Amino acid sequence: MAVFDVKHVGSLSPAVPREGAGPSPCSACEIRSLTICAPLNDIEQTQMAAIVSTVELQSGNPLFDEGEPADHVFNVTAGTVKVYKLLPDGRRQVTGFLFAGDFLGLANQETYAYSAEAVTLCNLCRFPRRKLENLMERFPRVEQRLLNIASNELAAAQDQMLLLGRKTAREKIASFLILLARRARQRGVNDNPVFVPMSRTDIGDFLGLTTETVSRTFTQLKKSNLIRLLPDSKVELSGREDLEEIAGGF
Known part of the structure; x- marks a missing residue:
C-alpha cells in the first residue's frame, strides 16, 4: 500500500x-x-x-x-x-x-x-x-x-481508486479500518483493536476527505457503537460485521 x-x-x-x-x-x-x-x-x-x-x-x-x-x-x-x-x-x-x-x-x-x-x-x-x-x-x-x-502494490492502488471514487465518507472510513485490521492480521499481530497511528489529516489525505470530515465520521461511528476510541491510538471495531457491510466487501 x-x-x-x-x-x-x-x-x-x-x-x-x-x-x-x-x-x-x-x-x-x-x-x-x-x-x-x-x-x-x-x-x-x-x-x-x-x-x-x-x-x-x-x-x-x-x-x-x-x-x-x-x-x-x-x-x-x-x-x-x-x-x-x-x-x-x-x-x-x-x-x-x-x-x-x-x-x-x-x-x-x-x-x-x-x-x-x-x-x-x-x-x-x-x-x-x-x-x-x-x-x-x-x-x-x-x-x-x-x-x-x-x-x-498494483492491487492496493486499485483498491484506493475505489476508495477515492464511488464511496461515501462513512464507507471510506469503514473500509480504511477494515483494511488496517487485515494488514495487521497478515503481519501476525492483533487486528482488534486496530492500531491507527496516523493523524486525521493523514487519513483525509489518503481517502480524499477533509480533516473535519474524517473527525466527524469517526464520531458518528463511535455514537453508533460501531467503534470505540481507545488510548494509544487504538480503535476497537465493536461492530466489525456492520463495518464490513458498510465497507461494501472492501
Missing part, C-alpha cells in the same frame, strides 16, 4: 542512518518471513546482509523526497511509514501506509516518484539499489519476491 499534518516536508530534519557495523541485522530479524529476504537460505542471507545498513527514523522525519536520486531501496522492519505525492497546487495525496515487512523505494527511473515519511518511530533495512540489482541476478528468488510485491 504503495503509504498527516505536515505541510513542509523539506523543513524536517533528515533521516539519520545507522550503519550496521556489528552482527548481521538479519540474524535476529523477527519479520524475516515478511521481507524480500524470506526466500533466501542462510548462505544467501549472509551475502544479502553484507550490503544492508539500518536506518532509524523519528516520527515526522522524511526517508526520502520525490525527485531525489533513487540510490537506495528499503524494507520496513518496525513502525509505520506514509508515502505521498505533492500536487502542483501544493496539496498532498497520500498514496499508502507501509508497515513492518513492506518494501519501498523501487523506481523505474533514476529518481524517486514519491516521498516517504515516518508516521511513528521506524526502523528500516536499507539496500544500495545497484548492489541489490546485482544480487538479484544471482538470487532469482528475490527478483520473484519483488515481482510479487509489485503485484500487491
